[in-house]
Amino acid sequence: MSELIAPAPIAQTRPPFWFAWRRFLSNKAAVVGGAVLSLLILMAILAPLITPSDPEAQSFLTEALAFPSARHWFGVDNLGRDFYSRIVYGARVSLTIGFTAALFSVLVGIPLGALAGYFGGRTDWIIMRIIEVFSVVPPLLAALLLGALTRGGYVTIIFIAALFGWVQVCLLVRAQVKSFREKEFVRAAQALGASPWYIIRRHLIPNSIGPIIIGFVLAIPLAMMLEASLSFLGVGVPPPTPTWGQMINEGIDFMFFYWHLAVFPTAALAITVLATSLFGDGLRDALDPTLKGR
Numbered sequence: 001m002s003e004l005i006a007p008a009p010i011a012q013t014r015p016p017f018w019f020a021w022r023r024f025l026s027n028k029a030a031v032v033g034g035a036v037l038s039l040l041i042l043m044a045i046l047a048p049l050i051t052p053s054d055p056e057a058q059s060f061l062t063e064a065l066a067f068p069s070a071r072h073w074f075g076v077d078n079l080g081r082d083f084y085s086r087i088v089y090g091a092r093v094s095l096t097i098g099f100t101a102a103l104f105s106v107l108v109g110i111p112l113g114a115l116a117g118y119f120g121g122r123t124d125w126i127i128m129r130i131i132e133v134f135s136v137v138p139p140l141l142a143a144l145l146l147g148a149l150t151r152g153g154y155v156t157i158i159f160i161a162a163l164f165g166w167v168q169v170c171l172l173v174r175a176q177v178k179s180f181r182e183k184e185f186v187r188a189a190q191a192l193g194a195s196p197w198y199i200i201r202r203h204l205i206p207n208s209i210g211p212i213i214i215g216f217v218l219a220i221p222l223a224m225m226l227e228a229s230l231s232f233l234g235v236g237v238p239p240p241t242p243t244w245g246q247m248i249n250e251g252i253d254f255m256f257f258y259w260h261l262a263v264f265p266t267a268a269l270a271i272t273v274l275a276t277s278l279f280g281d282g283l284r285d286a287l288d289p290t291l292k293g294r
Contacts, residue, residue, distance in 0.1 A: 023286040030282020036275035044092040051085035056240045065258050075260040086242040093243045094224045101161035101223035106216045109169025114200045117177025139164040147235030161223035169215030176208040210287035217280035221273040244269045
């Protein structure tokens, strides 16, 4: 009787993002950062449902400067406003500005990076000189000047953050596009008569999604820190809208007697920026093409 020969196992190919996902999960710090960031985003979305009062309402004047308690988790500020409510709504401001500024940074950085990486030569030279100009200008000083001239506000801060945030995204996309420019699929598209714009739009940018995601995430904490700095200096989002930078500035005058007014907004900002940075670093390590196959 002839022996039955079992068929050879069929090699299963997995998409690159499957390996990236495994690398990301192996980075415990990045996972914790992502979990904390997700929780903060959820808190900001559900702010009206999880806070006891309007953050701008002076509902507790008789309890002004009260310390943290079961009734007021983070205490009460000097104007009788529940401090926990202001911290949670401050997360809305920081995350909204961070994500919006990061989005505009990506929208500017992607096309410029793709053009510099694909065409090279004079185009690359011009874009790199523009990047050098933005690299030598201190973002905070420029933001202070523009903030003072425009009296701050959401639009101004988002514009300033995006104005300096696109540089990193541009450099990441440029490097990725340059590495793909000589690949077979690009040569094949060129041989078939595809225009440079078509190749960039349909081939190079989709294959640069990893650096784009990295640039987007890493631009968020930079925008949040810029917003907090401007609000601390009085040229950011105007009061009474609660922002962490503004609350830190107000709490400094009371910090030796009423520590909670400075500690809680500082801790909230530090935790958010740290969580976002850890998450971004984890994504960078997971999506780095040089790590493929590890």
